[in-house]
Amino acid sequence: MDVQIEDSEKAKQIVVLLIGPPGSGKSTFCDSVMRSSHRPWSRICQDIINNGKAGSKAQCLKMAIDSLKEGKSVFIDRCNLDREQRSEFIKLSGLEVEVHAVVLELPAQVCISRSVKRTGHEGNLQGGRAAAVVNKMLQSKELPKLNEGFSRIMFCYNDADVENAVNTYSMLGPMDKLPSGCFGQKNSDTKSQLGIMKFFKKVNTLPGSSSNETTEATRKANEKTENSRVSPTKHGSADIVHTLAFPSISTADFQFDLEKASDIIVEKAEEFLPKLGTARLVLVDLSHGSKILSAVKAKASRKNIDSARFFTFVGDITKLHSEGGLQCNVIANAANWRLKPGGGGVNAAIFKAAGPDLEAATRARANTLLPGKAVVVPLPSTSPLQNAEGITHVIHVLGPNMNPNRPNYLNNDYTKGCKSLREAYTSLFEGFLSIVQDQSKFPKRSNPAAVPDSSENIEDDSERNKKFKGPQDMAVASNLESGSVEDTRDSGKKMSKGWSSWALALHSIAMHPEKHENVVLESSDDIVVINDQYPKARKHLLVLARQQSLDGLEDVRRENLQLLQEMHSVGLKWVEKFQNEDSSLIFRLGYHSVPSMRQLHLHVISQDFESDNLKNKKHWNSFTSSFFRDSVDVLEEVKSQGKANVESEDVLKGELRCNRCRSAHPNIPKLKTHVRSCRSQFPEHLLHNNLLLARPERLDE
Ligand SMILES: [Zn+2]
Ligand SMILES: [Zn+2]
Incomplete structure (x- = not known):
């Protein structure tokens, strides 16, 4: 603490912290300055401080103090990438010295290749390790700020910046003082x-609202x-940053133009990052010379996209964690249309690394994939990819093909091609978004030290969803956005175990009604009203709860009572409206005991059941048996017992009975014929408490 400063009027000695990963050129920087500087410098390099071997931070500190005592200025040549690593050195400013930072923000690839060269090992393994070290360090990097205690910070992003900084310090005589402040930082x-x-x-x-403009x-x-x-939503597993690693789609075997592809990648990343909370998108390629990586990187930096959340990475997409030190929970596969292993490239590598489990899990969701579509496949916990790499989901994506020797050749039609590639990335990122949202809603109840098993949640959902099958590709979700939805729910063979994308679509609408203006009838902070995409009666609406954590009736608790009441009264309001148009309509408001679609939703459904979408026993029974829980009863139960009763899905297998007279019918057509003409009274239990909503004269018919 008793450093002798000869003259406090004079310029102070300087402690310069170099900040950058291995290979960023810290030592070279120091050497260049010291070679031509008129000021006495000492370089304190943690890598060699211990008689040529690596030493500790404490040794660096001690040597720094000693050098300052000798009247030297000091370079702290260690990575100094996070705030905590820097703080001890910044405290040296207490010794009446200035503390500066020079940040070497060179591209990771540059650092990696330099640190590989330096060790003289060109082999893959060394390269992989160097990449791992650099990438790991960059993940936890915190850029320095003046408020940490620096009086000056200089940012260098390329060789020219570095040269400029070297000159700045080289020319600094013993009496000179550099201006304070932060210099050269890109304002990303x-x-x-x-x-x-x-x-x-x-x-x-x-x-x-009446106007689209933001007043x-x-x-x-x-x-x-x-x-x-x-502020980042409270993700259940706070220690996991959801990360999607994806290869560039269509640019390898499908020979899609790199410039166009890189534009689309950056455009889509920019579009999705704000929706993804803290989650990250990482474009991965095997080779350091990857043109697509450098093009994307340059474009992303030009657009000032947050490089901590969207970046490129050189490595094997199936070994990002074990060899690259990059933790990803979701990887994308550039799949073929048959969703089969083989063919080479990323597809072959991923199927190989994941083992036969992936093929089976994929088969359970889809048999084929159209260009522009994606399918999310939860990886079984038995898969080596999950065990070794921590990957919980693979999202298969199929991009457009510009290779005449592959299926669906677009014959160089880039209008179609770009549209399709945009769709592919939209489907991919929406799939990832659904995973992020799905897992963020589950608070981590178990021991925080335990490895979060995200597949558990998916399994949980799959149990719930099994009875209602949905299409598993993203077609419906994206159709929904364009307003044209076909009923593919009952297309039979393609069965989904997890929440299908249609099932997730409700969730997406509830979270982002502004993106679905064409389907949203009404929305407020708490609810969104839409038409059921497959109405099972002449009038069939859904009132969605917008609350993140409510998937279905089983999740409802007393604290949600107010929300349920609002949903109910919004439902009543729409009933009123419909009955003003047609006073013969009779409605029930209610919930399915076990929802087919994620996100708590109240069905507002007229009791005619005149709809071609009503095709099977499950459809019928889900609205006419005890499986349908009347909103009035639900409100009462939640109020009195804190939660709603739910009926077992078994009742869906029951006989087809008329919703009025309860007569049984052998099949749907016969039932429908009967129901059209049945004018019996509704069952006794529905005639109380306003369970049936009809204009007064209608119930006595
Ligand atoms: Zn429903
Ligand atoms: Zn009847």
């Missing part, structure tokens, strides 16, 4: 923050809620 953090803010402003302006007033109002929305 701030800008992406702004981008997020803008996005949330848009989100908060929900459709259904100043609503904008101000929205600002109040912004903080809570912008």
Whole structure:
């Protein structure tokens, strides 16, 4: 603490912390400055401080203090990548010295190849290890800020910046002083923050209001809620940053133009990052010379996309964790249309690494895939990819093909091709988003030290969802956005075990009604009203709860009572509206005991059941048996016992009975014929408590 400063009027000695991963050129920087500087410098390199061997931070500190005492300025030549690593050195400013930072933010690939060369090992293994070390370090990197205690920070992103910084320090005489402040920083953090803010402003302006423009007033109002929305949602497993690693789609075997593909990747990443909370997107390629990686990287940096959440990575997509040190829980596969192993490239590698489990799990979801579509496949916990690499889901994606020797050749039609590639990335990122949202809603109840088993949640869902099958590719979800939905739910053989994308579509609408303006009839902070995409009666609406954690009736607790009441009264309001148009309509409001679609939703359904979508016993029984829980009863139960009773799915297998007279019928057509003409009274239990909503004269018919 008793460093002798000869003259406090004079410029101070400087401690310069070099900040950068191995291979970023820290030592070279110091050497270049010291070679031509007129100021006495000492370079303190943790790698060699111990008689040429690596030493400790404490040794560095001690040597720094000693050098300062000798009147030297000091370079701290160690990675210094996070705040904590830097803090001890910044405290040296207490010794009346200035503490500066020089940040060497060179591309990771540059650092990796340099550190490989330096060790003289060109082999794959060494390369892989170097990549692992560098990438690992970069993941936990925190850029320095003036408020840590630096008086000056210089950022270098390329060789020219480095040269400039070297000159700045070389020319610094013993009496000179550099201006304070932060220099050369690309404003990526701030800008992406702004981008997020803008996005949330848009989100908060929900459709259904008379105007689409964001008025100043609503904008101000929205600002109040912004903080809570912008701050990362409380992800259940706080220690997991959801990360999707994906190869460039269509640019390898399908020979898609790299420039166009890189534009689309960046555009789609930019679009999805704000929706993904803290989750990350990583474009992966095997080779350091990858053109697609460098093109994407350059474009992303030009657009100031947050490089901590969207970046490129060189490595084997099936060994990112074990060899690259990159933790990803989801990987994308550039699949073939048959969703079969083989063919080479990423597809072959992923199927091989995942073992036969992946093929079986894929088969359970889909047999084929169309260009532009994706299918999310939870990886069985027995798969080596899950055990060794921590991967819980594989998302198969099929991109457009520009290779005349492959199926679905687009004959160089890039209008179609780009549209299809955009769709492919949209499907892929939406699939990833559904995983992120799905898992973020499950609070981690178990021992936090235990490895989070995310597949558990999926299995859990699959149990619930088994009875209702949905299409498993993303077709429906994306159709939904374009407003054209075909009923593929009953197409038979393609059965889903997890929440299908249709099943997830409700969730997506509830979370982002603004993206589904064409289907949303009404929305507020708490609810969204849409038409059921497969109405089972003349009038059939869904009132969706917008609350994240409510998948279905089983999740409902007393604290949700107010929400249930609002859903109920919104339902009543729509009944009123419909009955004003047609007073013969009779309605019930209720919930399915076990929902076929994720996100708590109240069915508002007229009791005519005149619909071609009503095709089977399950459809019928889900609305006419005790499986359908009347909203009035649910409200009463939640109020009195804190949760709602739910009926077993077994009742769906019961006989087909008329919803009025309860007569049994052998099949759906006969039942429908009967129901059309049956004018019996409704069963006794429905005639009380306003379970049946009819204009007064209608029930006595
Ligand atoms: Zn339902
Ligand atoms: Zn009847």
